[in-house]
Amino acid sequence: MLGDNVQPNDALHNEEVDANFFQHVPFMEEYNLNNDGELTPIESIYFANYGVYAEEYEQMEDIPEGATIAIANDISNIDRSLQLLEQHGVIELEDTDERYYTQTHIAENPNDYNFEEVDLLMLARMYDDADAVVMTPAYAEPLGLTPAADGLITEGTENEFAITLVAREDNADSEPIQKLKEAMMSDEVRQFLEDNYSETAIPAF
Template sequence: MNKRLLLLILTVMLVLAGCGQQPTADESEANGANESNQEVTLKVATLIPPMTEVLDLVKPVLKEQGIDLEILVLSDNVQPNNALANKEVDANFFQHVPYMEEYNENNGSELVPVTPIYNAMFGAYSKGYDKIEELPEGATIAIPNDPSNIGRSLVMFEKNGLIKLKEGVGIKATQTDIVENLHNYKFTEVDLLMLARTLDDVDMVAMTPAYAKPLGLTPKNDALVTEGKDSDFTITLVARKDNVDSEPIQKLAEAMTSPEVKKFFEDNYSEIAVPAFE
């Protein structure tokens, strides 16, 4: 009798311990818990507004659907992809597809786009000059230092007549592909998160509106040049190949492309960001 009683007590303790663990989105998908009323945790890495604000907006919507959205705000533009590739988070929201593809190529990872969220118009800003024609001979221009955004910057400058690139290089362009630079502009490559801080030290800075807005700058009113509306660099929700079709990720995508999110952009970021969904 004593052995049977002890066995029963141990069994009950194990069951209670198991009930006390909150599953992640991946675990829930594997064991079918997401189909029940059991809440799951969905971890998403991000960086700055408006990305963080969009996630904050959809958090209560997902809560009603049994998903606890955990938002991890990281400090640089490498950590979110590392965390996703290493399965420390379920998704991230901070990048465009060319940047994601570059990361996959360099790291052998299988990150995949889930859905595009908004177009952020890339532009170049100056503290000392009001028009691109005023930029002096030999001016120093700061651009992001990651390959996809180097190409993006150089293509923007080519479209605006500042330089000419080797034919066919497109967004894969590097400084070695500049074949014509009549005004001897000097391009300095700076970490994406440090670009805004260089505005006092160089003649012009190329950056996204997310980094320009805290300085009171917008593409529409302040940029000397912009990339136009035909950009390939839409800010996109990204997951992994092994979880992109999971129910929590798809519910997140649905919430992030809702009329409420579209209105949020229209009301708060109309001068710098255009929703990439209907």
């Protein structure tokens, strides 16, 4: 059993498993950078509809000036959270040649929001403590929240953050991995996602 969001990549990197399926490509790239890894994307499978959730507010505009918004603290998801907020006009980011946006790139924050960076696995717990939380459906669903019903703003599909089948460079073209890719891109999988997870897992293939 793997207990955090790094262990699945450690297991893949160390050849304990042949593939994993839990992350978007920027998260994988950051792992490679920090661990001299050779993980590689095989296929994007679905978009996990990222969103902002708040216990006390029904619209983004209701969140008061100076409020605290919790976001994940790993660099790829800081970037993702800030891009979501900019997409909906909550903040404005300055242009940069760097791979990821961080809070240092916030050019305009008209409501003077405080963005508190916490461990990804702590986001759901922050729902009661912060004024709002930016998180994926995987963390929102156990709280009884869905993007359509409860998301103040949501991400959609025009982004690079699809949940992706990942393998290593040394086995990416192997027959088992290619067969797994074909199976995960089947009409049956698409139909399953559309029938059971239409709000939270939007097919990316």
